[in-house]
Amino acid sequence: MITLEIKFNQVSFKYNKKKEDYALKKINLLFNKSEIVFVMGSTGSGKSTLVQHLNGLLIATSGQVSIEIDNQKFILDKFYKEKNINKLRENVGFVFQFPEYQLFETNVLKDVMFGPYNFFKDEKKAKELAIKALKEMGVGEEYYDRSPFELSGGEKRKVAIAGVLASNPRVVILDEPTSSLDPIATRDIMGLVKRLKEEGKLVIVISHDTDLCYEYADRVIILNKGEIIKDCSVCEAFEDYRVLKDSCLEQPFILKVKNKIGIKDEKIKSIESLKEVLKDG
Numbered sequence: 384m385i386t387l388e389i390k391f392n393q394v395s396f397k398y399n400k401k402k403e404d405y406a407l408k409k410i411n412l413l414f415n416k417s418e419i420v421f422v423m424g425s426t427g428s429g430k431s432t433l434v435q436h437l438n439g440l441l442i443a444t445s446g447q448v449s450i451e452i453d454n455q456k457f458i459l460d461k462f463y464k465e466k467n468i469n470k471l472r473e474n475v476g477f478v479f480q481f482p483e484y485q486l487f488e489t490n491v492l493k494d495v496m497f498g499p500y501n502f503f504k505d506e507k508k509a510k511e512l513a514i515k516a517l518k519e520m521g522v523g524e525e526y527y528d529r530s531p532f533e534l535s536g537g538e539k540r541k542v543a544i545a546g547v548l549a550s551n552p553r554v555v556i557l558d559e560p561t562s563s564l565d566p567i568a569t570r571d572i573m574g575l576v577k578r579l580k581e582e583g584k585l586v587i588v589i590s591h592d593t594d595l596c597y598e599y600a601d602r603v604i605i606l607n608k609g610e611i612i613k614d615c616s617v618c619e620a621f622e623d624y625r626v627l628k629d630s631c632l633e634q635p636f637i638l639k640v641k642n643k644i645g646i647k648d649e650k651i652k653s654i655e656s657l658k659e660v661l662k663d664g
Contacts, residue, residue, distance in 0.1 A: 386451050387553060387585060389414040389437060394446035396432060406432040408609045409446070414554075417583045419576060421596040424606035425631040430589045431480075433606065434556050437587070438475035439468050450475070452553050473502040476552035480559040480589075482543035483532075491517070491534075491542055492527040498550045509549075516549035517542070521571065537568045544575070555579055558589045573599055597621060597635035598652045605630050618649050 391412035397405045407429050414420070422430045435441040436448050439459055447460040450471065457471045465471065476498075479485055488494035492510070495517055500509035517527070520541040526534070531542050540560065547555065557576070561569040576599060579586050590596060596603060596617065603620040605613040613619075613626050621627065621634050637654060641647070651657050 386454055387415055387417070388449075388451045389554070389585075390449045391436070392447045392449065394436060394443045394448060396436070396441060396444045400444070405444070406609050407436075407443075410611060412604070412611065412614070414585055414587075417580055417585055418601040419580050419599055420585070420587045420602045420604060421600040422587060422589045422604045422606070423591065423593070423596065423630065423632060427608075428606040428630065429609040430606055431558060432609075434477070434558070434587055434589060437554065437556060438472045438477055439465060440477065469502060473498075473550050474552050475554040475556070476547035476550060477556045478540075478544050478547050478558060478560065480562060482536075482539040485543050485546060486531040486539060489530065490528050491522065491531050494531050494542060495546045495549050498546055502550055512549045512551070513545070516545040519548060520545045520575070537564055540564070540572075544572075552584070554585045554587070556587045556589075559591070560588060561590070561592065561595065569595070591632070593621065593633050593635045594637065597638060605632070617652070 391410045394407055394410040395405050396407040410433065422434060424430050432441065436443060436459065442459055442461055444461065447458065450457040450459070452474045455467070455470065455474070457465055457467060459465055486494055488497060492513055495513035496509040499512040500506060503509060522538070522541055522545060526538070531539060534542065544557070544560070560572050564572065573595060576586050576588065588600070600617050603613065603615060603617055604611060605620060605626055607629050612629065613623065621638055627634060637652060637657060640657065641651060646657070646660065648660070651660060
C-alpha cells in the first residue's frame with residue numbers, strides 16, 4: 384500500500400541554544416496526500432526553518448517529526464539518530480532558493496547525476512535518470528557539457544530542480560522557485576509543479592507571491608514569528624484580512640478584482656479564467 388504521512392508533533396527549534404529566541408514554536412502539522420502547499424509569511428517568520436525539518440537538514444530542538452513514505456518510516460528528533468537519512472532525502476527533495484547552493488560539479492550532466500548516483504550507486508541508471516530530468520526541465524543536450532556556473536539564473540534554477548527530480552522523490556520542496564524569473568519561465572516552473580502533483584507527489588512551495596499561490600495552491604500555511612497562524616484553503620486564507628496584515632501579505636490581484644465586480648466563483652483564480660467568464664457573460 385502506498386502511504387504518505389508527515390507529522391510535526393510539538394516541534395520547536397532555535398538556532399542558538401544559548402538564547403531564548405525560537406525560530407519555530409510548538410508546531411503541530413500534518414501532510415498526508417498529494418497536493419500543492421504554499422508556505423507563506425513575512426521574512427523571518429520561520430518558513431525555510433520549517434521545511435528544512437522535512438528531510439533532516441535541521442533537527443528539532445524539542446518535539447519530533449515522523450515521516451512515513453511508501454511504508455518506509457523515519458523519525459527525526461534530537462534523541463534518535465535516523466539511520467536511513469539518505470533514503471529519506473531520496474524521498475524528500477529540496478530545491479534551495481539560490482541554485483548556486485546545490486550546483487558544484489564540472490558540468491551540468493554530472494551535477495544532475497550526483498543525487499541518483501549517491502542514492503543508487505549505479506552510474507548507468509544515474510545517467511538515464513539525469514537525462515530524463517533534464518529533458519523534463521527543457522534543458523537540451525547542448526548544455527550537458529557546460530559548467531553550471533556559466534548558465535543564466537533561470538537555467539541554473541532548472542538544472543538545480545532537475546538534480547532533485549532525477550531521484551524521483553515523493554515530496555518536492557521548492558524555496559522561492561520563481562524568484563527573479565520572467566513571466567514565461569514562471570509559468571514553466573508552475574506548470575511543472577502541477578505535473579508533479581498529478582504524478583502523485585506532495586509539492587511544498589515557499590513563496591511571497593500571493594498571486595501564484597491563489598492560482599495554484601490547494602492549501603496555504605501562513606507563519607508569523609515561528610507559529611502557524613493559518614492552515615487552510617486558498618480562498619479562506621486570502622479573505623482573512625487580519626492574518627494578511629500580520630503576515631505582510633497582499634491580497635491576490637485577481638481576488639481584489641473579483642471582489643470589486645462581485646464575482647464569487649472560487650474556481651476563477653487567474654486573469655485568463657476571469658477573461659473567459661467576462662467574455663461569456
